[in-house]
Amino acid sequence: MTPGSNVPLSVPRVAVDVAATSARLDVSGLLLTGDGKVRSDDDFVFYNQPQGPGVSHRSGGGSGPDSITVDTAAVPAGIEKVVVTASLDGGGPFAGTMPTATVRSADDGSVIATFTPTGLGPETALVVVEVYRRGGAWKVRAVGQGYANGLGGIASDFGVNVEEPAAPAAPAAAFTPPPPAPGLPSAPPPSGAPAAYLPPPSAPPAAPPAPAPGAGKVNLDKGRVSLRKNETVSLVKAGKPFLSSVRMGLGWEPAFGGRDIDLDASVIAYGPQRNHIATCYFGKLSILNGAVQHSGDNLTGAGSGDDETITVHLGGLPPEVTGLVFTVNSYSGQKFNKVAKAYCRLLDAGTGEELVRFDLTGSEPRTGVLMAKLIKQFSGEWEMTAMGDFIDSRTAKGMVRPASAAL
The missing domain is CATH 2.60.60.30 (sav2460 like domains)
Known part of the structure; x- marks a missing residue:
């Protein structure tokens, strides 16, 4: 097989x-x-x-x-x-x-x-x-x-409750608790405690550490999600996979004082072994029997709103498609540090509701960027992860291999 x-x-x-x-x-x-x-x-x-x-x-x-x-x-x-x-x-x-x-x-x-x-x-x-x-x-x-x-x-x-093993307790003889806070009464040691035992101060427990940037995964239950680089959102609403048509909008503006810049948005489809299946770009506006469709080329990036959009009919994708990577390239060779306000956003194609947004900051002097990826989980749901990884490539063809490695 x-x-x-x-x-x-x-x-x-x-x-x-x-x-x-x-x-x-x-x-x-x-x-x-x-x-x-x-x-x-x-x-x-x-x-x-x-x-x-x-x-x-x-x-x-x-x-x-x-x-x-x-x-x-x-x-x-x-x-x-x-x-x-x-x-x-x-x-x-x-x-x-x-x-x-x-x-x-x-x-x-x-x-x-x-x-x-x-x-x-x-x-x-x-x-x-x-x-x-x-x-x-x-x-x-x-x-x-x-x-x-x-x-x-x-x-x-798949919904199994996986419990992490508890850290082993320190031996009682090695226990060295902090001294009681000034002004707090002492309390008798608990039964069986070593003679050197001193009770900890009556202070509220410390707050748990904040999650590291880019960590964690959320869903769509609370409305629009704003992602930072490497963060992931599960396309699930009310416990059910979101399998309607979605539209990925990509936008950019010339850097302040700069000239118009021609960027090209594309999406590359992959199979379960990270194998390249098809690429949708300005030269091929429809792939996978119409399940993925491109809006066409924007030559300047001028004007507000999305400069190029790609519509994906999630429910119509062939079963062998398990990953989609959205890319932007500078066909004219201008570097991304000459671009301002680059972003991508995922919308419900039926209602126009914005579901997920990723505003790219800190551009690099390169000609390509992996903006985001959609990965199909075995449970049937899709997950979107913000990427923001810069590549030296002026065309979608040059993005196939680095995008595969990033899945």
Whole structure:
């Protein structure tokens, strides 16, 4: 199988083995509803919780691969798909490994399909395949989507409550609390405390540290979101993925006292292995059977509002498209430090409502910039991340490789 391909299942019970020749893998399964989430933590099946409704985990015991078995007749009606994931036992990236999923009949062991994701690098966990319903029948699809934050990142993305382990407590003999604040009465030590114990002052707890710039992820529930570089917004409203048509507006102005500047906005579409699929730009205004459409070239950047727009029909994108990178280039060769007020904004194409905005500051003397990326999550939702990464390229063609590396 290749990424995105699917095979009908002719048997009701299938086992998915995942193995790598040079590494031991931990394999797990998640039962997902139509919104791409588990119903509860009971829908996460792995070595510490090997039984779920219609899904079970079998350990290879060190000599064979771990396996997830799906009994499609026993899977609850509200479950749309079962995703099979893998991570390296003991942690670490998949670079240099060749994980292979083998889908077999759970009854007679006959092989139905195999899939080996390729081009893996820093990913520490993978969604390998999914077993899913379609029109009353069951199929298996090759996925190969990587996560850099391990199995916990996959589980959290699908709604599993992942608890971080608590830091170990310091030994009692090493405890050295601060002295009581002046004027505060002493209190007797708690039972079992060492003789040197002094109670801490009665002061309010310290405020948690502020999040680092660019950290965190929000959704659209509270209205328009303003992003800084490297911040991400999940295109979700009221718990549901936003799958309507969106319009990316890109704008700029000449720097103060400067002449008109011709910039070109483009969008580059990629597949699950960061493979280039198509580019929409002023020379090709429509791609992917009209799912992505460009407004046309603006030669000056003059005037207020968006200079160029690109409309994306999210629900109409082919399933093999999992990433979109929006770029701006200076075809005439002028540098971005001669540009003022560069921005991009995402709008609901149907209502014109502005959903997300990123105002680029601190331009560099280069001729291209990766403005933002839209990444499709395995749960079905899209996430937009502000980028603002400058590249030396005057054309969208020269942005294909750096944009792929930035996904």
